[in-house]
Amino acid sequence: MQGKPVRESQSEYSELALPNDANVLGHVLGGKVMHLADMAGALAALRHARCPVVTASVDHMSFLHPVHIGQLILLRSSVNRVFRTSMEVGVKVWVEDLKTGERRHTSSAYLTFVAIDGDGKCMGIPPVIPETPEEKRRYDEALQRREYRLELRKRSKPRASPLKSPATGDLEWETRRQGDAAKSN
Numbered sequence: 001m002q003g004k005p006v007r008e009s010q011s012e013y014s015e016l017a018l019p020n021d022a023n024v025l026g027h028v029l030g031g032k033v034m035h036l037a038d039m040a041g042a043l044a045a046l047r048h049a050r051c052p053v054v055t056a057s058v059d060h061m062s063f064l065h066p067v068h069i070g071q072l073i074l075l076r077s078s079v080n081r082v083f084r085t086s087m088e089v090g091v092k093v094w095v096e097d098l099k100t101g102e103r104r105h106t107s108s109a110y111l112t113f114v115a116i117d118g119d120g121k122c123m124g125i126p127p128v129i130p131e132t133p134e135e136k137r138r139y140d141e142a143l144q145r146r147e148y149r150l151e152l153r154k155r156s157k158p159r160a161s162p163l164k165s166p167a168t169g170d171l172e173w174e175t176r177r178q179g180d181a182a183k184s185n
Contacts, residue, residue, distance in 0.1 A: 003127040004048060006135045009079040009089075017071050017095075020088045028067035033093060037061070037109045040075035041089040045113035048087065050080045052116045056086060057149060059110040065095060067106060068072035072096040074103070078135075081142035085122040086114045090141045110145060 013036065021032045038055055045053040067073055074094040081088050093107040117123040130139040 001124060001126045003129040005129045005131055006078050006080075007131070009044040009048035009128070010046060011040060011077045013040040013043060013075045013077070015073050017067050017069050017073055019069055022069050025066075026069050028069075028073070030063055031165075033063065033067065033073070033107055034058070034061060034109075036073060036075055037091045037093060037107070038111065040077040041091045041109075041111040042113065044077035044079055044089045044091075045087055046116075047115075048082070048128060049115040051123065053113040054116055056112040056114045058112075059145065059149070060167050061107060061109040063107055065104050065106045067095045070098065071100055079128045080110070080135075080138040081146075082128045084124055086112050087113055087125055087128070088146065090138060093118060110142075112146075112149070 015036060017028045021028050038058070042053060042055065072095070074096055075091055075092040076094075077089055080090050089111050091109050091111060092105065093109075094103045095106045096103045115123045115125045127137070128152050130136040169182055
């Protein structure tokens, strides 16, 4: 599969902050900003893979500055690195005061997307080719973040529980039996 330069995935997305997106303080809800980051990330992933993609994970996201009603939310995204069927996309979020033109970085996130074929199965994605020093730095750092995500996933896998029924392996059955036994005592 022939690689594609990062610049082919670069995407921009913007939305005006409206009252229905805000809390009682007039600040846009964090969940709304997260939704927009997911949309912007999906655009970059789609532009790179040229097939349907699904969000597999979102790394940590902090909110540095509030977004107020009437301000413009600007998002820029691009593919940082491809890992066979998945890709990491970086999204940076700014807020622009439309009265003054002042822009402030308000949030950043790394999202992992998986390419899906017509049968709903994971499919291979062309590699991404970093060209600029910034793209090469993000490419290298994406591998470190992936290794960290995989380690977290490995640690969070469910462990065998002593409460499982030896006969059926049904955790709920064993818990229910213990509750029933407690009621009869």
